[in-house]
Structure formats: C-alpha cells, structure tokens
Amino acid sequence: MTTETTAVTRVGDPPRLRPVVAVVERYLTLYRRLWQASVFSSFVLPILFLISIGIGVGGYVGSVEGVDYLSWIVPGVLVSTAFQICVGESTYPVLGDFKWVRAYHAMRAAPVSPKDIVHGHLIYMIFRVELSIAAFLLVVAFFGGLHSPWALATVPVCALLTAAVVTPVTAFAATIESDSYFALLFRFVVIPATLFSGVFFPVDQLPAAIRPVAYASPVWHAVELSRAATLGRAPGWPIVVHVGYLLLWAVVGLIAARRAFARRLED
Amino acid sequence: MADQSLIHARGLVKRFGDFTAVDGIDLEVAPGEAFGFLGPNGAGKSSTMRMIGCVSTPTAGELRILGMDPVRDGTRIRARLGVCPQLDNLDPDLSVRENLTTYARYFGVSRAEARTRADELLEFVQLSDRANGKVEPLSGGMKRRLTIARAMVNDPDLVLLDEPTTGLDPQARHLVWERLFRLKQRGTTLVLTTHYMDEAEQLCDRLVVMDGGKIVAEGSPRALIENYSTAEVVELRFADGLDSNAQYAAKLDGIGDRVDPLPDRVLLYADDGDEAMAEVHRRGLTPESVLVRRSTLEDVFLHLTGRTLVD
Numbered sequence: 001m002t003t004e005t006t007a008v009t010r011v012g013d014p015p016r017l018r019p020v021v022a023v024v025e026r027y028l029t030l031y032r033r034l035w036q037a038s039v040f041s042s043f044v045l046p047i048l049f050l051i052s053i054g055i056g057v058g059g060y061v062g063s064v065e066g067v068d069y070l071s072w073i074v075p076g077v078l079v080s081t082a083f084q085i086c087v088g089e090s091t092y093p094v095l096g097d098f099k100w101v102r103a104y105h106a107m108r109a110a111p112v113s114p115k116d117i118v119h120g121h122l123i124y125m126i127f128r129v130e131l132s133i134a135a136f137l138l139v140v141a142f143f144g145g146l147h148s149p150w151a152l153a154t155v156p157v158c159a160l161l162t163a164a165v166v167t168p169v170t171a172f173a174a175t176i177e178s179d180s181y182f183a184l185l186f187r188f189v190v191i192p193a194t195l196f197s198g199v200f201f202p203v204d205q206l207p208a209a210i211r212p213v214a215y216a217s218p219v220w221h222a223v224e225l226s227r228a229a230t231l232g233r234a235p236g237w238p239i240v241v242h243v244g245y246l247l248l249w250a251v252v253g254l255i256a257a258r259r260a261f262a263r264r265l266e267d
Numbered sequence: 268m269a270d271q272s273l274i275h276a277r278g279l280v281k282r283f284g285d286f287t288a289v290d291g292i293d294l295e296v297a298p299g300e301a302f303g304f305l306g307p308n309g310a311g312k313s314s315t316m317r318m319i320g321c322v323s324t325p326t327a328g329e330l331r332i333l334g335m336d337p338v339r340d341g342t343r344i345r346a347r348l349g350v351c352p353q354l355d356n357l358d359p360d361l362s363v364r365e366n367l368t369t370y371a372r373y374f375g376v377s378r379a380e381a382r383t384r385a386d387e388l389l390e391f392v393q394l395s396d397r398a399n400g401k402v403e404p405l406s407g408g409m410k411r412r413l414t415i416a417r418a419m420v421n422d423p424d425l426v427l428l429d430e431p432t433t434g435l436d437p438q439a440r441h442l443v444w445e446r447l448f449r450l451k452q453r454g455t456t457l458v459l460t461t462h463y464m465d466e467a468e469q470l471c472d473r474l475v476v477m478d479g480g481k482i483v484a485e486g487s488p489r490a491l492i493e494n495y496s497t498a499e500v501v502e503l504r505f506a507d508g509l510d511s512n513a514q515y516a517a518k519l520d521g522i523g524d525r526v527d528p529l530p531d532r533v534l535l536y537a538d539d540g541d542e543a544m545a546e547v548h549r550r551g552l553t554p555e556s557v558l559v560r561r562s563t564l565e566d567v568f569l570h571l572t573g574r575t576l577v578d
Contacts (some may be wrong), residue, residue, distance in 0.1 A: 022372035029369055030360055102356035108322055109350040110373035111342045266324050
C-alpha cells in the first residue's frame with residue numbers, strides 16, 4: 001500500500017512550520033478569550049509601579065547615574081514585566097497542559113511533535129511579551145521616560161530575554177509532577193532575580209560578594225541592554241557579552257525543553 | 268495479507284522496566300472492520316492502543332500501521348489516525364467549535380475547511396446548538412461525543428477509541444454507541460478498547476480478549492460465545508449461599524456443560540436453560556432466585572480467565 005520512506009523526521013531536521021503555526025494559533029485563540037485577565041498584571045501593574053516608585057521614591061532619590069530616577073527605572077520595570085509574563089505563562093499553564101487539560105497529549109496524538117509544541121509555545125510567548133512591551137513603551141514615551149530612538153532596541157532585547165527565560169522554565173514545568181515546586185522557583189529564583197538584577201538600583205550598590213548573582217541572572221543582562229537603549233548610551237559591558245549570555249540561556253533552555261517534552265509525551 | 272491490513276502486529280511487546288504490559292501479541296485489522304480489545308483494567312489494552320497510535324515505541328516485535336513503520340513514519344501515520352483517548356483532553360477555555368477548528372489545524376486543514384468540517388461534525392454528534400458554548404458545562408456524554416467529533420476532523424483512515432463509554436450513564440452510552448455505529452456503517456475502521464461486554468457485542472465485528480498482556484481468545488462475539496460458552500446460562504442464588512456455593516456446585520454437577528461457583532451465585536452453563544432448571548428441581552434443590560439468560564462475553568471471559576471483567 002504505502003511504501004514511501006521519505007519525509008522521515010530525524011533529529012536535526014529543520015523545524016516543520018505547519019504544526020508549529022497550528023500550535024501558535026491554539027495559544028492565540030486561547031489568548032483572544034482570556035486576554036482581559038492578563039491586562040492588569042502585564043500592563044496596568046507596571047505602570048502603577050512606575051508611578052509609585054519612579055515618581056514617589058524617585059522624589060527622594062533624585063538622580064541615578066546622571067538621569068532622573070523615573071527614567072532610570074523605566075527599562076528595569078520594562079524587563080522585569082517581560083520576565084514576570086514569561087515565568088507566569090511557562091509555569092502553571094505548561095504543567096496544566098500536561099496534567100489537567102492534557103492539551104499536549106491531544107497535540108501529540110495528531111501529527112505534532114514535542115519539538116513543535118516547544119517551538120509554538122516560545123513563538124507565542126514572544127508575541128505575548130512584545131504586545132505588553134509595546135503598550136508599556138507607548139505610555140512611557142508620553143511620560144518622557146524614553147531618551148533615545150534606540151529605545152526601540154528593547155523590542156529585540158525582550159524577545160531574547162523571553163527565549164532565555166521561557167525555555168528553561170518550560171523545561172522545569174515539563175519535568176515536575178506537582179505544582180508545589182513552583183513555590184520554590186518563585187521564592188528562590190524569580191524574586192531574587194527581580195530584586196537583584198539592577199531593576200530598582202544599580203548592581204554596584206550590592207556587596208561585591210553578591211554581585212555575581214546579578215551577573216548570572218539573564219534579567220540583569222537584559223536590563224543593562226534595555227537601559228543603554230532607552231537612555232541612548234553604551235552599556236557597561238560589551239553588547240556581545242550580554243547578547244551572547246542571553247543566547248546561551250536560550251539555546252541550553254531550548255534543548256532542555258525539547259528533551260523534557262519528548263520524555264513526558266513518549267514512552 | 269499484511270499489505271492490506273491497517274494494523275499488522277507480530278509478537279508485539281511493551282515493557283516498562285521490569286513490568287511487561289504487552290506480552291507478545293499478534294494482530295491483524297482489515298479496512299472497514301470494527302475491532303475490539305476486551306479485557307479488565309491492566310490487561311494491556313491501552314498500552315497496545317498507544318503503540319498503534321504511534322505515541323509509544325514497541326519494546327520488541329513487529330508493528331505496521333497503515334503499511335508504515337510507527338517508529339520511522341509516526342508523524343505520517345498520525346496524520347491519518349483519529350484518536351479518542353481514555354481521559355478527555357478537550358480545551359476547557361475554548362468554545363465547542365474552537366476545539367474542533369484548532370485541532371483540525373494540527374493536521375494542516377485550512378481554516379475555511381476546518382470551519383466547514385467542524386459544523387458538519389457537530390451536526391453528526393448532535394452538538395450544533397452548543398457550538399459557541401464552553402466545554403466545561405457539557406455533560407460527560409457530550410464531552411465524549413465532542414472528543415469523537417474531534418477525532419474525525421482529519422477524515423481518518425483508522426479511528427482509535429480507548430474506552431469510549433467508560434464513566435458515562437446508560438443513556439449517554441447508548442447515544443455514543445449509536446454514533447459509533449453510524450461511523451461503522453459509513454465504512455470507517457474502528458478499533459476500540461472496552462471492559463464492557465455489551466459494548467463489545469454491540470460494536471465489534473471481531474475482538475480479542477486480553478488478559479495479563481496476552482491475547483487469550485479471538486473471534487467475532489458470536490463465535491467466542493459459541494466456542495467458550497453455552498447458548499444459555501442459569502444463575503442460581505441460594506439463601507445460605509456465600510460459604511456453601513461450592514457444595515451446591517458439587518450437587519449440580521453433571522447438569523449442562525459446566526458449573527461455576529462464584530462467591531454470590533452459581534452459574535450453570537447449558538444450551539437449554541429451562542431443561543437444566545427442571546433437572547435442578549428434580550435433584551431437590553431450591554434456589555432462592557433463578558435467572559435464565561443468554562450467554563454473554565462476560566461468561567467467555569470468566570471461562571478463559573476465571574475472573575469477572577469489571578471488579
């Protein structure tokens with residue numbers, strides 16, 4: 001009957017577009033139904049943060065590294081918002097699609113591979129983060145919080161951060177059996193990464209012994225790049241180091257996520 | 268003929284560590300057939316179905332689905348399968364129609380075509396009036412019908428149904444059976460697992476009885492009953508039963524083909540139940556209740572394995 005042996009999927013084959021697009025479409029269809037719920041956390045909350053801390057606390061702080069505090073924390077809040085969305089959308093929703101909804105099993109029964117699912121989720125996440133980032137930048141521009149047309153560079157920076165964060169977190173969510181592990185992730189990774197990554201104050205203020213923690217965090221690298229962009233000046237470290245470090249997380253994370261998905265969906 | 272078979276298996280084995288879930292089975296399913304796996308929980312039905320569905324790799328043996336190798340051509344095979352899993356995996360946050368259209372897209376069906384098919388399939392499973400509603404408020408039977416509709420969005424050559432009516436109330440089961448029967452009439456090849464005798468008898472042209480990872484019998488429901496049971500079965504319950512059923516069985520020895528004492532009743536296998544009853548009375552035995560019924564697959568299973576199917 002059928003004797004064709006072509007079109008065999010092997011490791012290292014180029015990603016297949018059609019199933020990936022279908023996975024992205026499923027996420028977009030869900031988002032169209034549920035986006036209202038995310039407006040507060042991904043848009044209103046960061047603006048409230050800016051007003052209270054940037055303007056309120058900023059009144060006492062005055063200026064940091066030669067600019068007013070509000071302008072200084074804009075890129076920090078921007079990146080930390082992107083970070084929060086990435087973690088939020090890659091923890092419970094991913095575990096849920098394995099355990100409770102079993103949407104990934106449904107996809108797997110169709111001609112969609114674990115790899116396609118990982119890629120589709122990542123592409124959707126980049127879209128989702130950029131949507132919030134765009135709205136945020138627009139509002140901040142009215143406040144006069146952007147000092148250079150280079151501010152547009154925060155768009156690719158946030159895409160890179162998304163890839164660096166979503167992939168390892170997804171891999172983690174695909175590995176665990178119980179959502180109680182997320183509490184550990186939030187307590188020991190997400191909160192420190194938000195507090196000590198140069199979002200609210202320069203990392204130089206930290207004791208020298210703690211600074212490496214910031215340097216290890218992808219959030220700090222994205223904040224440095226974004227801050228350089230919105231203020232229109234060169235970052236402290238070479239751009240290639242920041243970008244390279246984020247890429248490293250993205251690549252290692254992607255490999256880990258593909259493996260974790262394959263392991264969970266196949267036996 | 269392996270070439271014409273949609274499913275062809277020889278010595279198929281699936282092991283998980285030390286545990287052997289499927290222990291060397293042979294299968295042959297022809298186009299247009301309704302084929303069933305009958306067996307209790309843990310018999311290896313679902314493991315076999317997952318291998319046929321190309322989401323589980325056989326440990327040993329030979330397996331061809333639609334003439335292809337599931338390990339190498341899994342994606343191509345799955346493109347032509349429809350799968351209704353044991354656990355519902357519908358998207359609760361999507362509408363009923365969106366569940367079908369998003370799923371059709373996984374198979375590369377165009378958006379316009381997906382909408383057309385979704386409407387036709389909702390009509391088929393009698394859910395058109397719920398098309399724009401959410402999935403969550405649907406009853407178990409409706410969800411199952413929606414999952415069956417979803418399994419049809421790619422117009423599959425082979426539909427796999429893992430316990431399609433487990434957990435449904437009798438009315439919902441009959442609705443699902445009726446829809447599956449329609450599919451069968453249209454010539455769709457159905458492969459299903461069940462631990463319900465009546466389901467297997469209603470839907471399957473041919474079935475295998477599985478126990479402990481092995482196939483213990485194979486044939487049409489009628490042939491299995493003819494080979495492994497009698498035309499009728501008399502169920503006797505004695506007032507002081509429970510502990511003494513074995514003794515009653517001894518007294519009943521020789522009536523009909525076979526006597527089988529169960530904890531709560533004694534089964535008497537005979538081609539003529541009334542005649543067997545007459546003999547029971549002649550021997551001076553007075554059971555508290557008597558039921559003469561036709562033989563079912565349950566009796567076949569009991570005979571083959573010594574255990575009832577649903578416990």
